Amino acid sequence: MLAGCATRERDSRSPVSTSQPTPPPDVTTFTETKPLPEPSDVSSRAVAQSFVETYEQRYVYNELVGGFGSSGVAAKITVEPARVAVVHTTDSGYYVLSSCRGSARYFDPDGSPSSATRNASSVAHFVSDELHRRIPFNAYRCERPVVQTATANNSDEPLARLQIYDFETKPDYEDFEQGGRTVDVTVRNADEEVILEQAYQTSLPLTVQPAVTETPGSYTLAASLTDGPTVQYEWDLSTPGTPSWWALCLVITAGGTLAIKLWYPNEEVGVPSNGVCRH
Template identity: 55%
Template sequence: MKRRDFLAAVACGTGVLAGCSTNSGPVRDPSPTPEPTPPPGVNTLTEEKPLPTPDAVSDETAARSFVETHERRYVYNELVDGFGTTQPATDITVESTDAAVVYTTDEGYYLLSTCRGSAQYYDPDGSPRGAGRNAASVAHFVGSDIHRRIPFNAYRCAEPIVTDSGEGDEDRSSARFQIYDFETPPNYDQPDQGGHEVTVRVSDAIGEVVLDRDYQTSLPLTVQPKVTPTTGEYSLSVSTTDGGQVQHDWSLSGAIDPTWWALTVLITHSGDVTVQTLYPNEMVGLPSTSLCTRMG
């Protein structure tokens, strides 16, 4: 597929001070005045916590416990880093992780998780400086000594099929699906190379082809927005150049049904292909909106 057929989407998953920003700010003086350090009486948090390894994961309970611990420490460490702030954290709060197993194979377990945290940072002027982190709808594979983590905040956007729905909510007005690749390590330096070539074909109830496209999974997550605005029964067939093949009946009843936005082509850690709806509950399920329509 040509480069122009894809858009890159990166969601800002952190809120620092007034919120997310892509503005790099003014050019700093080459010799800036050093910011004052906290006095000895101020407690600061500067040490990251070690991330666990899945060496004792033997069942769903152990896999879920591993992800819960991993995500709490992951979010804590990001708050320690401070997202570019020059002052250390003085207080960090991380909520309990919500996690759910969504698919199981002989090799391990696939889960979704959400974990939130917040921090306060030292300010010599005494003004409140805070940051929040919401690691929502993160997908995981956990096997024996193996862990793959794919967050829903950086992905490749495929060109939409429906170009103009005529409705206000452009993202939810049409159904979407996504492709996760848990076998291929991401290569962000060469995002058009590597991975699997995946062919997806969607047909409606009378056999009319709605979508017929090839996707390259050199990035671990691809989102296909705006497939169809029409409810009904559809057939989705998936094949890979490695010989994987699967067919799935896709029933679309409307934008309040998770099948409208959470249908997922899943390339497993062993390279097999399955189709799942990744929405076990509203706490960890895939979000009903994405950045893809906004960037189209």
């Protein structure tokens, strides 16, 4: 099942062309997009953060210039400073989470200007000297819930959930059923009972497994790529309502290895706690 706000990311450098009314000369308009930066000499966490800040602000700006294909020409655009946090560092580069919000007002010859907002939240990045991968949290494969009780389906509280990010495979939103890596995942409870055993295909760069369990306690997660070593993680779910319930991430790095991380440095940029894989 594919879920999220969109199934395809539109290139923010190529806004949709629409028929728009021409504003009078005294109305300031914004019609040109800004070039998105390319990584170069990413030698520190600070450089990686700065790159992502600039990238996301321009990305959101360009989205608002484009108007999402339904608005007139932009007469005012405001983009807030991007919030970023480095969540994982390797010898080859940096993994960064970001959120950036912007708004725009569009010219209307009838005197009733329309407006739009763009909230690029919980976006995951890999940045190195030569590579930038961007994985938004608005197009993902939603797997079938493990727990399917009435309580789980109607709960406003986040059940235990995990995410699988693939930074190695270049995404193809035109054909999202092909490609990617196979990740074998097994989760056991404290009594060594298997509560989840599944192979996931990362043909989309983000896969979400909702409702792994609704029972607090200690769990062991083991994951591996095909022909790769097994990585284990002690998954502490003893305290409901804490980030471990929703922010656990299995990360296929840009170099093709597997890591397990809790990606919730703060509420502003961390993996969202709810509203994911609603059925």
